[in-house]
Amino acid sequence: MKLQLSTWPEVEAYLKTSTAILIPIGSTEQHGPTGFVGTDALCPEILAGGVAEQTGALIAPTVSVGMAQHHLGFAGSMTLRPSTLIAVLQDWINSLARHGFDRFYFLNGHGGNIATVSAAFSEVYAQASLGAAPSNRPALSCRLRNWWDAPEVQTLAKQLFGGSDGQHATASEISLTYYGYPEAAKRAEKGAAEMSPRVAPSGGFTDATDYRRKFPDGRMGSDPTLASVENGRQLYDTAVRALSADWLSFANGR
Amino acid sequence: MKLQLSTWPEVEAYLKTSTAILIPIGSTEQHGPTGFVGTDALCPEILAGGVAEQTGALIAPTVSVGMAQHHLGFAGSMTLRPSTLIAVLQDWINSLARHGFDRFYFLNGHGGNIATVSAAFSEVYAQASLGAAPSNRPALSCRLRNWWDAPEVQTLAKQLFGGSDGQHATASEISLTYYGYPEAAKRAEKGAAEMSPRVAPSGGFTDATDYRRKFPDGRMGSDPTLASVENGRQLYDTAVRALSADWLSFANGR
Amino acid sequence: MKLQLSTWPEVEAYLKTSTAILIPIGSTEQHGPTGFVGTDALCPEILAGGVAEQTGALIAPTVSVGMAQHHLGFAGSMTLRPSTLIAVLQDWINSLARHGFDRFYFLNGHGGNIATVSAAFSEVYAQASLGAAPSNRPALSCRLRNWWDAPEVQTLAKQLFGGSDGQHATASEISLTYYGYPEAAKRAEKGAAEMSPRVAPSGGFTDATDYRRKFPDGRMGSDPTLASVENGRQLYDTAVRALSADWLSFANGR
Amino acid sequence: MKLQLSTWPEVEAYLKTSTAILIPIGSTEQHGPTGFVGTDALCPEILAGGVAEQTGALIAPTVSVGMAQHHLGFAGSMTLRPSTLIAVLQDWINSLARHGFDRFYFLNGHGGNIATVSAAFSEVYAQASLGAAPSNRPALSCRLRNWWDAPEVQTLAKQLFGGSDGQHATASEISLTYYGYPEAAKRAEKGAAEMSPRVAPSGGFTDATDYRRKFPDGRMGSDPTLASVENGRQLYDTAVRALSADWLSFANGR
Amino acid sequence: MKLQLSTWPEVEAYLKTSTAILIPIGSTEQHGPTGFVGTDALCPEILAGGVAEQTGALIAPTVSVGMAQHHLGFAGSMTLRPSTLIAVLQDWINSLARHGFDRFYFLNGHGGNIATVSAAFSEVYAQASLGAAPSNRPALSCRLRNWWDAPEVQTLAKQLFGGSDGQHATASEISLTYYGYPEAAKRAEKGAAEMSPRVAPSGGFTDATDYRRKFPDGRMGSDPTLASVENGRQLYDTAVRALSADWLSFANGR
Amino acid sequence: MKLQLSTWPEVEAYLKTSTAILIPIGSTEQHGPTGFVGTDALCPEILAGGVAEQTGALIAPTVSVGMAQHHLGFAGSMTLRPSTLIAVLQDWINSLARHGFDRFYFLNGHGGNIATVSAAFSEVYAQASLGAAPSNRPALSCRLRNWWDAPEVQTLAKQLFGGSDGQHATASEISLTYYGYPEAAKRAEKGAAEMSPRVAPSGGFTDATDYRRKFPDGRMGSDPTLASVENGRQLYDTAVRALSADWLSFANGR
Numbered sequence A, B, C, D, E, F: 001m002k003l004q005l006s007t008w009p010e011v012e013a014y015l016k017t018s019t020a021i022l023i024p025i026g027s028t029e030q031h032g033p034t035g036f037v038g039t040d041a042l043c044p045e046i047l048a049g050g051v052a053e054q055t056g057a058l059i060a061p062t063v064s065v066g067m068a069q070h071h072l073g074f075a076g077s078m079t080l081r082p083s084t085l086i087a088v089l090q091d092w093i094n095s096l097a098r099h100g101f102d103r104f105y106f107l108n109g110h111g112g113n114i115a116t117v118s119a120a121f122s123e124v125y126a127q128a129s130l131g132a133a134p135s136n137r138p139a140l141s142c143r144l145r146n147w148w149d150a151p152e153v154q155t156l157a158k159q160l161f162g163g164s165d166g167q168h169a170t171a172s173e174i175s176l177t178y179y180g181y182p183e184a185a186k187r188a189e190k191g192a193a194e195m196s197p198r199v200a201p202s203g204g205f206t207d208a209t210d211y212r213r214k215f216p217d218g219r220m221g222s223d224p225t226l227a228s229v230e231n232g233r234q235l236y237d238t239a240v241r242a243l244s245a246d247w248l249s250f251a252n253g254r
C-alpha cells in the first residue's frame, strides 16, 4: 500500500491495523559510468514495493536526496547537509506521529546516509528525553535497515559477483536497478566502454575533490559490468523475502 | 531525461547543451475521500515526464513532501516546516550549481508551497546579494511554475468542471492523477460514497485543527466526483504543451 | 492607540476589549532617485495611524527591515534573510500570544515581504499543527494585507497616475510618504533630475546584481515625478477607509 | 540624516564622507504604570535625532524589539530570543557592509540588550576570524553605547532624582520619553495612582514569572513620579552633547 | 604535549613539525552503579596522555559531553542534541584549521557518539564540497577512532572478562578509569552491592525512558565487578601501543 | 564531588541534599608567550576543586572552549561562535534540569564569555517565558561568576602585581595556573625571553586580525613575568574562600 496512492480514509483504516510505516531512503549521486544517478533511491523503492506486496506494509514516499557530499565532484550528484537531513527526518516523523504512527522503518539504499540517519533518530528521541516532545504523544521507535544487510543477500551477492561487488556502484545495486528499469539499463550499460580498470580501486576519502581524485570514474571496488537484469531479479527475490520478515518483526513491536 | 535514470557522464553531456533543470515539487497530504495523498507530487511528476519527452528537459527527483501543515489533521499528511523546506531547497540548488546548473525550474503541484518556495529562492539569492555565495559561481536563476497556471489549462478546467473544480482536492488534479494511475483510481474513487455535500465549502484557514473543522472531509470548493481518467488525459495534453513552451523559454534564458 | 506610547495597564485594558493587534511591516530599501529608503515601512506606519484613529486599533511597532535582498545593489538598502525574518515574526507573535493576543494583522508595505511573511505564518501554525505550541494556548490567526490591495485604492492610483504608477518606487507609495513627510519630500524630489527614462523599465529579476543591471536607477515601471503631497493625501484617505473596514472585520473574527 | 527619509543617491553621497552609521536599538516592554511600553526604543531614537542634528550622523531605523524575556509577564511586552536577535544584527550589519559601511554605532536604550548585542558583535567578528566573511570586505567595527553611560548624564540623573532613579522604568528614561511625547505623557502619568510603594524594590530575577512576582507593577528601584517633561529636556540636552562627541570619535575611527 | 598546558609559540613550533591534532571525545552519562559518570570522557583522555608520551602528539581539550540522550533517565547524565554536537565540532575544526591544522584525530570513548561525529565530519567536508569553505584553505581530513577498536584490545578484554565485558558500563572501560583514578575507584566500587543480576541484560533501546525501563541500573550486558585497577593497567598499555601506531599513521597522512 | 568521578546513585543522593551544580567555564586561547593556552579553563577548574573541598559542591565537567574569536590569530586558540555556545549551554542545562537540578552556577575564567553566557541564560529563561519549557519543570536559576570578581581577590592582585596585572594573560591567572601545574610552568615561563615591552599595551579590538595587530604577542596590559607558583597559591586560597561563600549563598537560594 503506497501512501502516495492512498486516500486519507484508507490511511486511517490502516492505522487501525498497524502504527508502523516503511520509508525508503536513498540518495541522488553518481554511480559510475553505467549506474543510475538514482540507484540508491531506486533500490529501496523497488524493494519496498515487494515488501508491501508480501506484507501489506504502508510505504511512504522516498527520501530521494540524502547525504552524499563526497559525490559532488560528479555531475548530477546532490546532497543534503547532515544538519538539513536531520531537520527533514524530524519533520517527517513528527508529521506522521500526529496521526498515531509510532514505528518508523527506514529502508536505506545508501551507506553515506547511515550516520546522519542515526543522528536524526537521536535528535527525535532527544526531544522526548529532554521533555520537549508533545506531551500526550506515545514513545516513538525508529529502525534503519540497509537493503543489503541480510545474510542471504550478502551470500547471493558473493555468489553472483565474487570479490567484485565492491563498495560503491556495486554490481548488486546496479543489477537491482536494471531489473527495475530494464529499458533505461540498455542505455546506461553502454557506459561500460569508459570503465577502466575493470575492478575499481578501494579506500577512504574525505570531501568531493578528494573522492574524485581517488576514484576517477566514481566506482569504488566494483566491477559493474557484472550487473544484469537477471542478477537483479535474484537479488530482488532474496532481499524482499528477508526484508519482509524484518519489517513484520519491527511492525509487530519486536 | 530523468536524472535518477541517467549516468553521470550522461548528465555531463546534457550540461554541454543546457544548464537548466526541471524539479517537480509537490506535497504529501490528504486530498479528500477520493484523492491520493500524493496528488500534489504526482501531478508535476507526471507532467514533467511529458515535458521531458517533448523538450529533452532533464528532470530531477521530485520534492515529494512540501509545506502542508494545515492538512495534518488528516491521516497520512506530512509537512516540512517552512524553515526546513528552505534549507532543503538551498541544498538541492547549491549541489546542482556545483556542476554548472544555473537555471532551476520548479514545477509545482501544491498551492501551499508557493510562499515558502519563493522565500527559499530569496534565501538563495540573498547568499549572492550578501556576498556569501561561492566566489567563482555564476548567477543563479529560479522559477516556480504551478502546473495549472497556463490560461489554456484554466480554460479547459472550467470547461470540464464548471464552477466545481474547487481549491483543494480539485477535480482537475484528481483527474490528472487518475490518468497517471488508473488502477489505483478505481480503488480510490469508491471513497465518493463518503462525500457530502457534493461541492465542498470554501474559505480561509489557519492551522490543522482549524482546517479540519472547516473542511471536515478535506476538500475545499471541489466536486471530485467529476474527476475521470479521460478528463485527466485532456488536462495532461494541454498542460504538457503549455509547460513545454514555458520550460523552453526559461531554459533558453528568456 | 500605539503600543509604544501605551503603558502596560493600558494594554491590559485593551485586551479586555480586543485580542487583535495591527503590526505595520515594511522594508528599508532604495526607492529610486526621489523615493525614501524607508518608503515601504513608512507607508503602513502612516496608514496604521489613520486606522487607529478610526477604529481604536492597537498598533505594534513597525517591522522596518524586511526581505529586500534584490535591492542590496543600492546604497542604504537592508535585508533580513527569509529564515531570519521567519524567526523574528515567530518571536513577535509568540511574545504577544503570551498576553492573550490571538489575531495578528500585518499591514504590509513591501511586495518582497509577501512570500516570507506567509511562510512565517505557516511556521507559526505548524507549531500548533505539530503539537509543539504551548499547550494551553488558544489558536492563533494571522492576516497579511498590503496597503494597496483594496479596489478603491487601485482605482484611485490608476486615476491619478494612469499606467505610470509602476511596480517599485511607485508614484502611489512615494506620494503617500511625501504626504507623511512633506519637508523631507522637498529635498528628495530634487533627485528627479537624475531620472531617465521618465517611466522605468519592468520585468523579472533574481539577485541584487541582476536587479541593478536591469533597473539602473532602482525604479520598476514607475514615473515617480507624478508623486505629490496632494496625491498622497487622497491615497491616505482612501486607504485608511478601506483598511479600517478590513481591520474591524478581522479583529471581530470574520 | 535619517536613512528612512533619504534617497539612495543621498546615502551614496554620505558614504563618500563617512562609512559610519548610528543604529538606535531598544526594546518593547512594560515600563511600570506610567512608562511607555516603547520607552527603551524611543529614548535612543529621540537622542539619535539630536546627535544627527549636531553631527550629521546617518541614523538607521530603530531596532525596536530587543531581548526582554523577563518582562513577558506584563501585557504588551515583546522579546526576540537571543539567538534571533543575533541573526537580525548579523543581517543588518552584513547588508550595510555591502555598501561600504564598516563602523556600526548601536545607541542602546535597554540594559537587557547589552549581553546579546555584544554576543552578536562577536558572531559578526567570528565570521571574519574563521575566514567566512566575504573575501574582499574591509574589517568591521561595532560599538554599543547606552544612552545613559556618559558621566555627565549620570551626574544629572543623580541631581534630578537622587537615589530614586532606579534600574527599570527609571525616572530618567520616562522623563526623556515624556519630553519626546508630551501629549502621550499626560495620559500615561495618570497611571501613577496605581503605584505603591513610591520607590520600587530592587534585586535580581530570572524568567518572566519570577520578575513579575518580585516586581509586581514592573518597576525596579525607581520612583517614576519624579519624571517630567522638563527633566527630560535637561537629560536630552546633556545626553545629546555627550553622545555627539562619542559618535564623532567613533565615526572618525578613534 | 597538551594544548591546554602549552603556550601559543609552542603550538606554532609544533605546527612546523605536524599539522595533526588528537582530540579526545567522550560523554558524561551514567555508567551503572560502580562506573564514573565521566567514564567515556576519561578513557580517551587517559589514553591520549599515553599516546602523547609515546609519539609527541598534540592533545586538544576533551569534548566531555557528547550524544547521550538515552542515558538521561539516570541522574548526572548530560547530552548535546546531535545538531548541537555537529555545530560544536564544526567550530573546533574551523578554529584549528585557521592555524594550519588539517588532520583531526578524534579518539572516542562513547559508542553513542559515533553516528553524530561521522555526520559532523560530513558537515565539515560538505562545506568544501559545496564551495563554502574559506577559499584558501587546504583540504581537511578527519578520523574517528574508538579506543577499544584495536584487535589487541578486543583480545585482551575477552581474555580478562570473557563474555561479561558487555556493551555499556563495560568491565573494560571501568577498569581503565579505575586505573586512572584509583582513589575514586575505591569509593565507586562500593556501588556493586546494588547490582543484580551480575551480568546485565542486552538489547536495543530508543529514548531515555525506554532505556531505563530495559536497563534499570544502567548497565548493558556487563559485569563491572570484574573491573580492577590492574586490569585497567593492562588495557592501558595495550591500547596506548595500538593507538600510538594508528595516530602516527594518520598524522603522517596515511 | 566531581560529577565525572561520581556514579549515578551518588548523584541521586546528592540531589536529595542540593539541586545546585557548579560548572567551570573557560576558554582555549593564547595567553601570551608564557601563559598556557588553557589558562581560562584551568583557573575555574582548579578553583572549583577548592570550592568542592570546602562546601561539598558538585562540580560538572568544564566547558573548556568558549567564545574567543578575537584570539584566533594565535596558534592553538579555539572558539565557539556565540550561537553555538548558546546551544551548548541550553543542552547542558536542559539535561541537568531533567534530573532535578535547578540552580546552575557557572564559574567563569574568561572575560570574553560573559556576554554570550548571559545571552544563553536569557535563551534558557525565554523558553519558560514564552511557554516553551517542559510543562512540569520547576523554574531555573543561573548565575555567572568570574573567579576574579571578589573584592578580596582584586585587592590581593593589586597588592601582588600593582598596575601590571593587566587585562589578558594577566599575572594573576598565570600565577594560578602555575600553582596548579608547576611542572608545566617551568617550561612555559621560558617564553618570557620573547616578551617586549615588559607591560603589554591596552585597548579595544574587533576581530582576530585586529587583535593580533594591536597585541602582537597576545598579552593585554599585563606583565606576566610577575607570575609565580607562590603568588598563585595566595590567589587560590583567597579566591576559594570567597567563591565558597558565594556558592553556598547561591546554592541555598539566596
Ligand code: NI
Residues within 6 Å of the ligand: A031, A039, A040, A109, A110, A168, A169, A170, A173
Ligand atoms: Ni549506491
Ligand code: NI
Residues within 6 Å of the ligand: B031, B039, B040, B109, B110, B168, B169, B170, B173
Ligand atoms: Ni492538491
Ligand code: NI
Residues within 6 Å of the ligand: C031, C039, C040, C109, C110, C168, C169, C170, C173
Ligand atoms: Ni515600495
Ligand code: NI
Residues within 6 Å of the ligand: D031, D039, D040, D109, D110, D168, D169, D170, D173
Ligand atoms: Ni527601560
Ligand code: NI
Residues within 6 Å of the ligand: E031, E039, E040, E109, E110, E168, E169, E170, E173
Ligand atoms: Ni561507556
Ligand code: NI
Residues within 6 Å of the ligand: F031, F039, F040, F109, F110, F168, F169, F170, F173
Ligand atoms: Ni585569560
